[in-house]
Amino acid sequence: MYLQSLELASPLHNSPSPLSLSLSLSLSLSLSLSLSMGRPPCCDKSNVKRGIWTAAEDAKLLAYISKHGVGNWTLVPKKAGLNRCGKSCRLRWTNYLRPDLIHDSFTPQEEEHIINLHEAIGSRWSLIAKLLPGRTDNDVKNYWNTKLKKKLSKMGIDPVTHKPFSQILSDYGNISSLPSIDNQFGSFFKNLNNTFVPKSEPSSGITGLPLGVNTYSNMMMNPIGSDNSTASTLSLGIVAQFQEINQDSVQVQPHFLNEVASSCSSSSSPHATDHQLSSQPTYLCQQSHHEAQITPSSSFNWSEFLLHEPFSSADKLKQEQDFHGTMMSSSSALPTLAGGSEHNPKATTQACDFGSSAINIGGQRNNNLAHDQASSSSMTSFVDTILGQDSEMQAAFPELLDASFDY
DNA sequence: AACTAGAGCAACCGCCAGAGG
DNA sequence: ACCTCTGGCGGTTGCTCTAGT
Numbered sequence: 157m158y159l160q161s162l163e164l165a166s167p168l169h170n171s172p173s174p175l176s177l178s179l180s181l182s183l184s185l186s187l188s189l190s191l192s193m194g195r196p197p198c199c200d201k202s203n204v205k206r207g208i209w210t211a212a213e214d215a216k217l218l219a220y221i222s223k224h225g226v227g228n229w230t231l232v233p234k235k236a237g238l239n240r241c242g243k244s245c246r247l248r249w250t251n252y253l254r255p256d257l258i259h260d261s262f263t264p265q266e267e268e269h270i271i272n273l274h275e276a277i278g279s280r281w282s283l284i285a286k287l288l289p290g291r292t293d294n295d296v297k298n299y300w301n302t303k304l305k306k307k308l309s310k311m312g313i314d315p316v317t318h319k320p321f322s323q324i325l326s327d328y329g330n331i332s333s334l335p336s337i338d339n340q341f342g343s344f345f346k347n348l349n350n351t352f353v354p355k356s357e358p359s360s361g362i363t364g365l366p367l368g369v370n371t372y373s374n375m376m377m378n379p380i381g382s383d384n385s386t387a388s389t390l391s392l393g394i395v396a397q398f399q400e401i402n403q404d405s406v407q408v409q410p411h412f413l414n415e416v417a418s419s420c421s422s423s424s425s426p427h428a429t430d431h432q433l434s435s436q437p438t439y440l441c442q443q444s445h446h447e448a449q450i451t452p453s454s455s456f457n458w459s460e461f462l463l464h465e466p467f468s469s470a471d472k473l474k475q476e477q478d479f480h481g482t483m484m485s486s487s488s489a490l491p492t493l494a495g496g497s498e499h500n501p502k503a504t505t506q507a508c509d510f511g512s513s514a515i516n517i518g519g520q521r522n523n524n525l526a527h528d529q530a531s532s533s534s535m536t537s538f539v540d541t542i543l544g545q546d547s548e549m550q551a552a553f554p555e556l557l558d559a560s561f562d563y
Numbered sequence: 564a565a566c567t568a569g570a571g572c573a574a575c576c577g578c579c580a581g582a583g584g
Numbered sequence: 585a586c587c588t589c590t591g592g593c594g595g596t597t598g599c600t601c602t603a604g605t
Binding site for chain 3: 207208228229230242243246250279280281282293297301
């Protein structure tokens, strides 16, 4: 069927030169191969318009959807009189034409939400977008990739782990026998090539940034003396709300953000996922949703081993003040987030067990405090743990561990 | 004015999960 | 249990615009 429509529509048919014949043949062969070997394409890609949408196409799609609503997207282009792939129509509607979308630039508050949520749940753009009314996952993703990632890097924060580069360096220095740095440190070394802000001048990376980023940078860089309970409440609330969204997303209609927004902004539900919370906790990884869930090790907790960023006392004082102030604003800006864990002590417990750096903003800071007293013993046990695992891996995969890493 | 590099963003691609047969 | 199909998602690409030289 696909082959037929391709041949009928192909411009090659109008001029059967030897070249076009061979092209047509190879095209047919590859197409029939793909038909026999895998799933057929959702539409005849060679026969649909691609690229930028015109105003006329937008008008057609809008007119059709406003009249009939969205149903089967593969039928929409046909019924709307569009020469487009159904998937393309869906994307155009979802990312651009939907009436509830905001096309303005992101506000500092939204920026802060994105950063906090990214730390909490990683690059789950659709989930993050559900917490930002009027924004699409594509918007958020683009904004993160083009702006926020660079901003964080310039501030000396690894956008993948949300840890200060210096901390990652310290960690790496203490566990230099680790075989694979790629998995552990994400984009750190990539980012380090482009930007590095000396930690002796923390203000240089912060000046001029919007409030949200200041807040975040202070949270990241000054755990000392900060209001741990507030920070903890915020981060735990994010996790709780994320869990709530995860559950709600099953029920809501995907294309109507108003419904999504209202379901997301509802107070933390008492039914919030007793079964979820009591089930085995999982670590959320940023690399890919395909490998996003990792069974946690019971032997150690990453956050127990985090180092804090050393600053001069004057910097500390200023950042402490900033942190107090901005955390308050964060809490007010995220009312449902902050309230999430209050009604759910289980959530608190579990979130604290989330050792991944991606999860626990406040918990990490608590641990940083404790780390002042217990850093050496913690780091020792951490190194022991890693070395133990290293030895196991060396025994299992000796050929993979021969490569050395020079920096 | 012409060229170039980088930023921003819309759109596409390929994979996956889930529904339905 | 298996297969097909659709919708959803995250990652990537490529076009356009703008600032710098």
